Amino acid sequence: xxxxxxxxxxxxxxxxxxxxxxxxxxxxxxxxxxxxxxxxxxxxxxxxxxxxxxxxxxxxxxxxxxxxxxxxxxxxxxxxxxxxxxxxxxxxxxxxxxxxxxxxxxxxxxxxxxxxxxxxxxxxxxxxxxxxxxxxxxxxxxxxxxxxxxxxxxxxxxxxxxxxxxxxxxxxxxxxxxxxxxxxxxxxxxxxxxxxxxxxxxxxxxxxxxxxxxxxxxxxxxxxxxxxxxxxxxxxxxxxxxxxxxxxxxxxxxxxxxxxxxxxxxxxxxxxxxxxxxxxxxxxxxxxxxxxxxxxxxxxxxxxxxxxxxxxxxxxxxxxxxxxxxxxxxxxxxxxxxxxxxxxxxxxxxxxxxxxxxxxxxxxxxxxxxxxxxxxxxxxxxxxxxxxxxxxxxxxxxxxxxxxxxxxxxxxxxxxxxxx
Amino acid sequence: xxxxxxxxxxxxxxxxxxxxxxxxxxxxxxxxxxxxxxxxxxxxxxxxxxxxxxxxxxxxxxxxxxxxxxxxxxxxxxxxxxxxxxxxxxxxxxxxxxxxxxxxxxxxxxxxxxxxxxxxxxxxxxxxxxxxxxxxxxxxxxxxxxxxxxxxxxxxxxxxxxx
Numbered sequence: 001x002x003x004x005x006x007x008x009x010x011x012x013x014x015x016x017x018x019x020x021x022x023x024x025x026x027x028x029x030x031x032x033x034x035x036x037x038x039x040x041x042x043x044x045x046x047x048x049x050x051x052x053x054x055x056x057x058x059x060x061x062x063x064x065x066x067x068x069x070x071x072x073x074x075x076x077x078x079x080x081x082x083x084x085x086x087x088x089x090x091x092x093x094x095x096x097x098x099x100x101x102x103x104x105x106x107x108x109x110x111x112x113x114x115x116x117x118x119x120x121x122x123x124x125x126x127x128x129x130x131x132x133x134x135x136x137x138x139x140x141x142x143x144x145x146x147x148x149x150x151x152x153x154x155x156x157x158x159x160x161x162x163x164x165x166x167x168x169x170x171x172x173x174x175x176x177x178x179x180x181x182x183x184x185x186x187x188x189x190x191x192x193x194x195x196x197x198x199x200x201x202x203x204x205x206x207x208x209x210x211x212x213x214x215x216x217x218x219x220x221x222x223x224x225x226x227x228x229x230x231x232x233x234x235x236x237x238x239x240x241x242x243x244x245x246x247x248x249x250x251x252x253x254x255x256x257x258x259x260x261x262x263x264x265x266x267x268x269x270x271x272x273x274x275x276x277x278x279x280x281x282x283x284x285x286x287x288x289x290x291x292x293x294x295x296x297x298x299x300x301x302x303x304x305x306x307x308x309x310x311x312x313x314x315x316x317x318x319x320x321x322x323x324x325x326x327x328x329x330x331x332x333x334x335x336x337x338x339x340x341x342x343x344x345x346x347x348x349x350x351x352x353x354x355x356x357x358x359x360x361x362x363x364x365x366x367x368x369x370x371x372x373x374x375x376x377x378x379x380x381x382x383x384x385x386x387x388x389x390x391x392x393x394x395x396x397x398x399x400x401x402x403x404x405x406x407x408x409x410x411x412x413x414x415x416x417x418x419x420x
Numbered sequence: 421x422x423x424x425x426x427x428x429x430x431x432x433x434x435x436x437x438x439x440x441x442x443x444x445x446x447x448x449x450x451x452x453x454x455x456x457x458x459x460x461x462x463x464x465x466x467x468x469x470x471x472x473x474x475x476x477x478x479x480x481x482x483x484x485x486x487x488x489x490x491x492x493x494x495x496x497x498x499x500x501x502x503x504x505x506x507x508x509x510x511x512x513x514x515x516x517x518x519x520x521x522x523x524x525x526x527x528x529x530x531x532x533x534x535x536x537x538x539x540x541x542x543x544x545x546x547x548x549x550x551x552x553x554x555x556x557x558x559x560x561x562x563x564x565x566x567x568x569x570x571x572x573x574x575x576x577x578x579x580x581x582x583x
Contacts, residue, residue, distance in 0.1 A: 022563040035445045039488055042448060047574045065446055072446035121486040121510055137488040137514035139573050146577060151513075151563070185433055186480035190509050219480060221509055274433065361442035361485075382437040382484060384460045 002157045002252040003226055004192040007132040010244075011115040019156035019255075024149050027057065028131075029109060031118030033100055034062035036138045038076045040119060041083050043142035051087070053148035058089040059109065061100040064357045069364035098329025098355040101125040101213060101297035105205075106329055111235065111243025112227040117141070117150050122297050122379065124215045128208035129234065130227030130245060135216060155221040156255040157192040158183075159248075162199035164263030169413045171307070172207030173299060173377065173397035175199070176214040177268035179260065181278030189219030191255060194248065199262040200225055205234040206303040213298045214379050217275040269375070269410060270395040273383045281400050284410040291374040292317070292405040293386075294398050295326025295353070296360045299377035302327075302335045304398045309341040311402040311413055312348040318408030323350040324359060324366045350405070362387045375404045421541045423500045423521070424549075425472040428465070429533040432478035436511065439482065439490040453489050454496030471498035474539075476531045478504065482511025491520045501539060503528060503546075516564055519572035525557045 001009065001016060009017045011025040032040050037060050044052075052058055060080045065073035084091030092103065101122050104110055112130035116123065119141045126133035136150065144150050160179060180187070193215045200208070208225050215223030225231075227245040235242045266280040294300075294308050305327060317323045325345050327333035333355070336342050342352060359366030360378040368374055368387030374394070376386070381393035394410060403413040437460065444456045458465035475494065481504035482490060491514045494502060501521040505528050515522045521541065531537070535550040546555045560568065570576035 022561060035442075036486060036488065038448050039492075043574050047578055064442075070446060076446060076448075119486055119488075121484065123486075135486040135510050137486055137510060137517055139488060139517040140513065143517075143573050143577050151567075151573075185483060186506065186508070189480060189506065216510075219483060219508060361437075363442055363445075367443075380435075380437070380484060382435045384441055385437055387443075389460045 002192065002194060002248045003224055003246045004132055004157055004194065004222060005154060006246045007113055007115060008152065008154055010113070017154045019154050021154045023152055023154060025115055025152055026148055027117050027144050027150055028114040029116045030058045030141055030144045031100060031104065031116070031120065031123060032060055032138070032141050033064050033120055034066060034073065034077050034080060035064045036119030036141065037080045039138035040141040040145065041079055043139050044145055047142065047146065049146045052089060052145045055088040058145055059104065060084055060089060060091045061097060061103060062092065063097055063099050063355065064361065065363050066097065066356055067094055067354060096330065099297050099300055099357060102301055102328035102332065105129060105209065106238060106331055108239030111239055111241055112231060113244030113246050117144060121216045122213050124220065124223050125209050125213040125297060127212040127215065127222050127224035128205065130225065130231055132222055132224065134222045153190070155190055155192045157194050158188055159194045159196060159254045159257045161257065161259045162195065162197035162262050163259060164199055164261045165202065166199060166262050167265070169267045169397070169399045170262065170265055171397055172203060172210035174265055174268040175262055176211045177270050177275065177278040177395060178265050180214065180218045180276045181268070181270070183218055185217060185274050185276045186219040188215065191220055193218065193220040193223045195223060195225050201228060204303060205230055206301045209301065210298055214275070217379060267397060267400050267412060269400060270381055272381050272392040272394065275379065275381060275395060281396065281410065281412045284394065287373065287394065287410040289321055289375050289404055289409060290372040291366060291368060292321060292323040292401050293326065293359050293366055293374060293376035293378060294324070294401050295328060296357065296378040297328065298379045299398050300326055300328030300332065302332050304377065305332065305336045305341050306339070308398040308402040309344040311399050311406070311416060312350070313344050315348055315406050315416060317349040317405040321405050321408055323405040324353055325350045326353040327355060329355055359386055361385065375401050375410055377401050422538065423472065424536065424538045425474040425500050426470065427474050427476050427531055427533060427535045427537060428469060429531070430475060430477040433480045433483055434477050435484035436482060436487050436490040437484055440487065440493040445487060445489055450492050450496040453493040457493040457497045466497040469498060472500045473498065474537055475499050475502045476528050477502065478528060479506050481507050483508035486510045488514045488518060491515045491518055495520045516567055517573040519568070523557050525555070527555055
């Protein structure tokens with residue numbers, strides 16, 4: 001069996017499961033946010049339920065339209081807050097809250113071998129810690145809050161083998177954009193994406209989280225990386241227990257096996273309006289930009305801010321570019337303060353935002369107007385994703401985004417050396 | 421169950437931001453969500469369609485976010501069924517869970533904008549009344565059929581878990 005099949009079997013009381021099989025699995029953690037949570041709570045109430053199955057296994061993270069952008073969003077968060085008080089489930093208030101997929105691992109709520117569901121498509125992020133983790137809908141969350149279970153179709157798996165060493169300014173974001181570019185936005189539809197190989201073993205937990213975060217952009221059900229020494233070190237630093245370290249069997253069956261030499265990958269940029277439009281950054285060097293966003297559940301962690309600050313240090317952003325930095329959690333923000341990164345950003349003319357998904361989904365805190373162009377370290381560049389239907393979003397890693405902020409157009413980090 | 425309606429044709433990879441833009445997600449009011457359905461790529465869609473009409477699309481319909489507001493907006497504006505070559509997985513499960521009928525079939529290219537379709541879910545047949553063509557589609561596996569027949573996941577959970 002693959003690692004995904006082993007975790008699903010363990011959670012459905014079976015010795016073995018097979019791709020295509022429908023199972024009812026026990027969940028270890030259920031997540032909802034301020035957009036999807038209210039719908040789940042409505043369904044929960046409508047079903048006549050009066051008790052959650054286990055308050056300790058439910059987390060509500062109001063991170064999308066918070067700090068609340070308007071009265072309607074304040075009402076939605078109020079609903080979550082009240083539900084949390086009534087049922088004793090975890091709720092992260094402003095001051096504690098961070099972007100959900102950065103926050104939950106940091107809080108030690110995810111362990112290897114867990115089965116996690118979340119009413120947010122990027123819940124697949126936690127596969128980086130060796131968990132089976134997948135995005136579901138609000139009704140699924142309501143069902144799981146009542147029963148502790150989820151219905152799932154066991155996915156088949158694509159195995160990706162990454163060979164070689166990443167070049168300069170190439171990291172997890174470039175690997176996943178390149179991969180999505182290769183297989184398309186539905187290249188892994190309904191399937192598990194198992195990321196393996198020496199290049200993955202070399203990567204930090206932050207880079208691994210970035211890769212698994214975007215499995216959904218290839219249509220994947222989950223992304224997963226077998227736990228190793230780096231996973232263990234990470235878990236020891238954040239959680240009271242490590243969980244179970246599963247590994248795919250040598251004779252595990254795969255839908256497909258794809259080999260990629262990361263040594264040949266240049267920093268990637270995905271052009272509007274699909275994440276699969278990934279090409280070398282240098283192919284976009286004539287694209288002028290109005291806004292840069294560095295943050296999100298994809299690239300708002302401390303190592304992302306370090307990479308952006310390395311480029312920004314001693315330089316100023318282009319006068320016609322609005323550069324928004326969003327540390328994904330309070331801990332990330334504090335660490336960035338300690339390391340002097342926030343100073344670097346402010347000195348160079350960036351603005352620092354509280355943790356929020358805000359601009360990534362065109363919600364608030366950096367919405368684009370008609371015809372405006374942004375480069376962002378986020379995960380989606382669909383039509384109108386960051387605001388006006390006639391605005392455009394390019395996706396990249398943090399170094400490319402910051403280099404572009406300085407140059408005023410999409411740029412390779414090497415270009416900033418020459419000034420503008 | 422038999423459905424008859426006019427076809428509104430869409431392409432591949434219609435994503436959840438196309439179906440309902442995130443800026444409208446500060447509500448769970450289905451009528452309000454429905455009024456913005458497809459707005460980004462098809463202004464005034466919700467006002468142009470009639471109750472019972474049908475969406476026909478290509479590959480990977482509903483890709484992107486997990487927002488259940490997407491199938492709710494489609495259902496809320498009166499669309500009776502979505503037919504596509506393939507569905508993104510979260511949209512697929514959300515549609516099943518909330519009771520929005522969906523059909524996966526490779527034959528969407530033979531259906532055009534404005535065609536009138538008649539669909540019989542009990543027999544799994546689809547008749548294109550405009551072109552005089554008849555086709556069949558696969559029923560869902562038993563497990564999903566049970567959820568659909570209960571009227572969605574929450575009705576199913578009531579039957580099974582809450583008494």
